[in-house]
Amino acid sequence: xxxxxxxxxxxxxxxxxxxxxxxxxxxxxxxxxxxxxxxxxxxxxxxxxxxxxxxxxxxxxxxxxxxxxxxxxxxxxxxxxxxxxxxxxxxxxxxxxxxxxxxxxxxxxxxxxxxxxxxxxxxxxxxxxxxxxxxxxxxxxxxxxxxxxxxxxxxxxxxxxxxxxxxxxxxxxxxxxxxxxxxxxxxxxxxxxxxxxxxxxxxxxxxxxxxxxxxxxxxxxxxxxxx
Numbered sequence: 001x002x003x004x005x006x007x008x009x010x011x012x013x014x015x016x017x018x019x020x021x022x023x024x025x026x027x028x029x030x031x032x033x034x035x036x037x038x039x040x041x042x043x044x045x046x047x048x049x050x051x052x053x054x055x056x057x058x059x060x061x062x063x064x065x066x067x068x069x070x071x072x073x074x075x076x077x078x079x080x081x082x083x084x085x086x087x088x089x090x091x092x093x094x095x096x097x098x099x100x101x102x103x104x105x106x107x108x109x110x111x112x113x114x115x116x117x118x119x120x121x122x123x124x125x126x127x128x129x130x131x132x133x134x135x136x137x138x139x140x141x142x143x144x145x146x147x148x149x150x151x152x153x154x155x156x157x158x159x160x161x162x163x164x165x166x167x168x169x170x171x172x173x174x175x176x177x178x179x180x181x182x183x184x185x186x187x188x189x190x191x192x193x194x195x196x197x198x199x200x201x202x203x204x205x206x207x208x209x210x211x212x213x214x215x216x217x218x219x220x221x222x223x224x225x226x227x
Contacts, residue, residue: 016065042068093144097135100148110137121145165216173211176224186213197221 094106096117107117118129120143126132131151136144156163170182172193183193193205200221202208210222
């Protein structure tokens with residue numbers, strides 16, 4: 001009976017947690033603010049502690065998840081509507097390098113030292129502070145960099161080159177499985193795909209580890225490595 005009771009609570013808790021997560025919205029890990037991180041931990045703790053506490057009923061579990069989810073959803077709505085609330089809960093970007101000069105006050109305010117700043121810059125492929133005109137510490141802890149003009153990569157406009165159309169690569173095969181929706185969305189059929197694979201010396205899709213299509217370059221195929 002204990003196993004059945006625990007199973008029921010886990011299933012209901014899982015469903016409730018999934019619903020709450022979908023209501024709040026999806027974010028990448030890099031986009032999670034400190035408030036989001038703490039809220040997610042509390043949400044997991046509510047479910048975990050409630051499931052293994054025999055004095056708490058399934059109703060209490062669902063109620064706790066629902067109430068916490070509504071509180072999080074309310075905060076999300078407030079941050080979208082009011083800038084002051086958004087700045088208080090999520091933080092504001094800080095200009096840590098302005099016109100090539102490090103702003104020490106902003107570094108102190110964000111509890112950031114010069115070594116950590118250099119670490120963040122290297123993650124942006126900037127290995128010397130002298131290359132930076134502006135650097136902005138974002139609310140999620142990442143840094144955005146605007147280089148000085150002489151360190152920027154030249155564009156086609158700078159080199160006076162004509163513009164070329166840009167095409168998005170579309171994945172056709174992953175681990176031997178054909179993504180037929182993608183194939184058909186590009187206007188192709190199975191017969192065409194098989195012919196393309198044969199041109200690469202492959203008889204069937206099951207032998208393909210990865211394949212993608214790009215309009216200006218055609219098929220790119222990686223077969224499984226046979227040992």
